[in-house]
Amino acid sequence: MNGIYIHIPFCRRACNYCNFHFSVSTRNKNDYIAAILKEIESQKNYFNKDNHQEKTIIDTVYFGGGTPSLLLAEEISQIVTVLNLYFEIKSNAEISLEANPEDLTKEKLREFKQIGINRLSIGVQSFFDEDLQFLNRPHNAQKAINSIIESKEVGFNNISIDLIYTIPSLTNGNWLRNLEIAFENKIPHISLYSLTVEPKTPLAHYIAKGKCKAIDELKSNEQYQIAMQAMEKNEYIHYEISNFCKKGYYSIHNSNYWKNQSYLGLGPSAHSYNGISRQWNIANTTEYIKKLLLGETAYTEEILTITQHYNEYILTTLRTIWGSDLDVIKNTFGTAYFNHCTKIATKYVQEGKIVINNNCIYLTNTGKLFADLISMEMFC
Ligand code: SF4
Known part of the structure; x- marks a missing residue:
């Protein structure tokens, strides 16, 4: 998509x-x-x-x-x-x-x-x-x-x-x-x-x-x-x-966005992501216009490291009803990321903030109140 x-x-x-x-x-x-x-x-x-x-x-x-x-x-x-x-x-x-x-x-x-x-x-x-x-x-x-x-x-x-x-x-x-x-x-x-x-x-x-x-x-x-x-x-x-x-x-x-699909952002301050890199346009409309009308680019690009990619995956998927898939984490990012994520998730399962079903991690209603904190702990 x-x-x-x-x-x-x-x-x-x-x-x-x-x-x-x-x-x-x-x-x-x-x-x-x-x-x-x-x-x-x-x-x-x-x-x-x-x-x-x-x-x-x-x-x-x-x-x-x-x-x-x-x-x-x-x-x-x-x-x-x-x-x-x-x-x-x-x-x-x-x-x-x-x-x-x-x-x-x-x-x-x-x-x-x-x-x-x-x-x-x-x-x-x-x-x-x-x-x-x-x-x-x-x-x-x-x-x-x-x-x-x-x-x-x-x-x-x-x-x-x-x-x-x-x-x-x-x-x-x-x-x-x-x-x-x-x-x-x-x-x-x-x-x-x-x-x-x-x-x-x-x-x-x-x-x-x-x-x-x-x-x-x-x-x-x-x-x-x-x-x-x-x-x-x-x-x-x-x-x-x-x-x-x-x-x-x-x-x-x-x-x-939340399923990690590709998107192109156009206009000042817009962000884009294609699974390999992300880029963001200059957040200044006058400068944006000037650059584009001169035929120049108005964005900065960053190739994602595997850790950034993993963090992005956690950040976007954990917030959703579809959850974060432990198989995807293992197969895409490797065992070290999988082990880290599982360890944190298990801790929160005991606190009633996360459930794991069919190898996917989901926030419970209580967990949703702590979503930012839990994501940050799962980051590498
Ligand atoms: S200032 Fe504009 S962009 Fe910001 S919240 Fe109000 S309507 Fe939305």
Whole structure:
């Protein structure tokens, strides 16, 4: 499976917790699109470095950001058209677009549908105005609901929403209510993120100045557990630490990341991986545009060592319902890695945080609360 990620580095407003690469100015949008089109051509052999005869088949395309819904449908369409020139995008490919509620008018939704977008990931974050104001999001709760209703009316049935927990203003009761609103609206895919404090963000600044409370780890665990229980009760599959879906609504694109499949990332700050190396584009839109329009490359490449490859495998697979396969570890990385991994896993089995079934390692619900710690211990 091969996926293409396209980073759209523009946002309407800066959310106070965000450390992604974006700009609130769309001044250089046209140059950015010209640069992306150049990069598509220059990376046409990314997946087939040894055989340039045939176009690579692409299973998923994902417009992420930033805020892809800030672009016009015709701008997204222009990018898809050029992708089709250099790659073979499957007729049934999953084509996802991250969208923010404030951009989604019915007309724009219709246009996105017409150009072939078949999955929407809507940045709702909360159905409570006080939380949205705290996060400095431009939309309100009613707009979030309307964007979901209108997406469905236009014919999108593959919809995901993002929700954030551990917001200081969010009580456990309101958190559960957020989830219930998602269930009532029959959202087939829900991604949940704990509010984290990234360095140099306004949120980090407010906390350092005592203007808002520090993030409460206990509350984070409590709200995550509330979510796991509510999701299970409502028959959602917990297929990755932060992702839940109804049967058949897995994000194919993101699942491919977690299954160690190849992906090409285009646009400033985008990452790529092909099983041998990973590369990352410069996280500066002006520099990115300059380099691409001059015909230069904008990425740094690193060939993965066997240890990096093993760590990457643990990091991505342990988070998922598919688990980390001990046979794959033994056969791909060798006995030393297998022994190390088994030793740590056995320790966590005794603590009830891991189960081993059919030679695969899985996190239990308790283990999911310690996923980062357990992964780090399994790293070599
Ligand atoms: S919309 Fe997304 S990318 Fe843009 S500032 Fe907010 S969180 Fe960051």
